[in-house]
Amino acid sequence: MTERELFDSYNKEVYRTCYYMLRNAQDAEDLCHDVFVTVFRQKWRSVEHIRAWIMRITMNHCLNLLKKKQTKREKQNQVQWLHEQTTASVKSVDTIVLEKEAAAEWEKLLNQLPDKLMAVITLRYVGELSMAEIAETLEIPVGTVKSRLHKALKIMRKKLKQNQSFWLKGEKQYGTY
Template sequence: MKTDRELFEAYRLDVYRLCFYMLHDKNDAEDVCQDVFITALQSDRSGISQEKSWLLKIAMNRCKTFLDRRNRGARKEKLSFLKFRPRFSESTEEIIERKIHMTEVVQLLENLPIKIRCVMVLRFVNDLSLQDIAQALNIPVGTVKSRLNKGISSLKKDTDSATYFQEKESQMI
């Protein structure tokens, strides 16, 4: 079992990335991410075998709760910045093109129902396996596959984004 610091260092970016993609606001994502780690560090982790899945499940639940509260308050979701994974071999033009494409993808993901968006984000943003997604969301693997297919199908209206997800899915297999 990892120490508190090791747990935080190992999974902070994954948890933050999930929170940001679900909430679309840097400050909200940071707040929920902090709440996730406070909860995790105060919990008994002795029986936890898949720490990443466990943390992402907590994060997903906290994001859903946060969105429910925010939607009840009639505030709209907003996008403040894109996920950025530094790629040192990319030129400036490639970075800009990728950011533009990711903006389009994020906007398309926003239009998906929350259950499908959760699965899509866990698969394509956090690179979780189907089994890990099923465990994190406490649903059968078949449901994960079904939601992924529904998500990709609904994105097929835009050929570029559908190609992006299909390419990423084939790379993960």
């Protein structure tokens, strides 16, 4: 495999992971470039599990950048990760509004997670990596991946229930429209 073939094979996946971790297209593009510079400077041809190795480099670059930008303001600039248009059909205005509200709610929930938990959620549900691949990527045991995934989902469920009970109280108090 040539460097060009390697780049073509993994470029989109690396960019997507960077984008969902950083929530910024320019940062994702820059980091994607940096990842491949790092890969090509290494002896990548001798790596047995190339995908997991590249994703580990990607996550390390992302986490390093997130550590540098560890402010609330930048975390809140993260854009939606949940919705990608799944069909080319025209959607009703109601559907679009509901999808945007749901995406905004998921984004808000994600923003409240610590970086370690957000990394596991992103790799699992956006990158569609298995538990073993996530463990290899982050260089942590599979049990830790499961634990972080469970904890992140538990936190998100709790926040979601709090939001729902808040809205239900509001409907009872003020009536529904």
